[in-house]
Amino acid sequence: MKNVFVIGVGLIGGSFALDIKKLDPSSTILGIDKNESHLDEAIEIGVIDEKAKLEDLQKADLVIVAIPVDAALNVLPEVLNHVSDNTIVFDAGSTKEEICLKVKDHPKRRNYLAVHPIAGTEYSGPSAAIHGLYKSKTNIICEVEETAFKLQEKALRLFSELGMRIRYMNPKAHDKHIAYVSHLSHISSFMLGKTVIDKEKNERDIFDMAGSGFESTVRLAKSSPAMWTPIFEQNKTNVIETLDEYINNLKHFKKLMEDGDFEAVYKEMETTNHIKDILNGIQ
């Protein structure tokens, strides 16, 4: 692909840019971002080749929209207004129902593929972009039948070259399940961090006692609030449902402890150890 536009030159968009350039050094990577200093930084560290504007999109072969999910609702229709019939546009947002609804009746709907690559780190911005982020990762594609077949093929070829495995799903099911395996983890981690930091106010040395277990469990609390707030907003109903179940499970565990029923506490943990087998299936 000759002209590849990346809208949002952060961790997700930037990592696509790096790998695409590596796959095809003759391609030109053009960056669009509302943050001018991010564009400068992305050029400086070699994540993109040039800055561009929405008006340049008519020459695009591929457009990747990798911005917070609230901004994407406004930007994606604009992008579709500008692209040619042969351009494939995909997003990378962590919610899919609202964006699919937003462009449902857009005249260029068939140029758009709704995508959610399950990949990332807790860092953000152009400097967070890394080579190989998408290798062996799951890529969820929603409403595939709404995208022109030839353009689907273009995108699927790229995903295959990046080493991703594809899962097809409808947007409603995507948003419901991703609330459990991704959105809830972020909240559990943020609130764990908050609980411990609140304690620290009075107790200075507490973090000297923290080890790798704590670090792993609060890792996601480093994530970007600008990215995550609109995700929670768009997926509010599902996320609240998962939070309810999580809080109930914690209350139950606390009750068992209060009752001194440590046989049951043991069983709770033993049953959940089954997560080992499940995680073996995750890269």
Added chain:
Amino acid sequence: MKNVFVIGVGLIGGSFALDIKKLDPSSTILGIDKNESHLDEAIEIGVIDEKAKLEDLQKADLVIVAIPVDAALNVLPEVLNHVSDNTIVFDAGSTKEEICLKVKDHPKRRNYLAVHPIAGTEYSGPSAAIHGLYKSKTNIICEVEETAFKLQEKALRLFSELGMRIRYMNPKAHDKHIAYVSHLSHISSFMLGKTVIDKEKNERDIFDMAGSGFESTVRLAKSSPAMWTPIFEQNKTNVIETLDEYINNLKHFKKLMEDGDFEAVYKEMETTNHIKDILNGIQ
């Protein structure tokens, strides 16, 4: 040190054994474990040199007690009954108040050093033992003044050779703070695993959607229930306090979402991002 006894040849005891043998290849590592097959395995994979019995402890230079904290309450006094005046004995348990109380009036109290190395992985058993587990890790020592000075020195020399940094603390403060930075993380992780597994009963494909973020957050849910149940039991009051605060923080986050106050949701996460700076202090 010539004769080093490791009681409990799992992750913690086994990793001490491996490093001590490397530091001094002329030392003999003797293993004691109620699980005979663990002893056989530990010999086979070179974690210990020989099996031994409590009766052999009179020839010990160093004894490391690395067994679940409920078992340690019974085993430690027995160990002290057997050792000579020149033997240093330390444990590695994650709770310190009850064990210090247990041996408070033991005639050999001055042979014992109460230790909690903040190190580990989510795995257990002899095969989980690894070289270098303790390098750059915090080692909390409680009631140091209760241990004979010459024996303290022996233990501190070893910890220094292993690359550990020492923090002194009283048992009550230790148990209170460790509830926040270690015990609570384990419960948050176990209950996150449970919440998602419960969902999976009806929805088969959900784990295909899980990524590295979920994996990191539920990693501790792989931990051993046999090790963790007695820790929660001994530290019940402190752990329940942390659970109360954690549940309240989660409820507050949920309430903000229900009220649609996503500005406040943003602020909650932004404030907690400060965990980055704190974690930079952890290896």
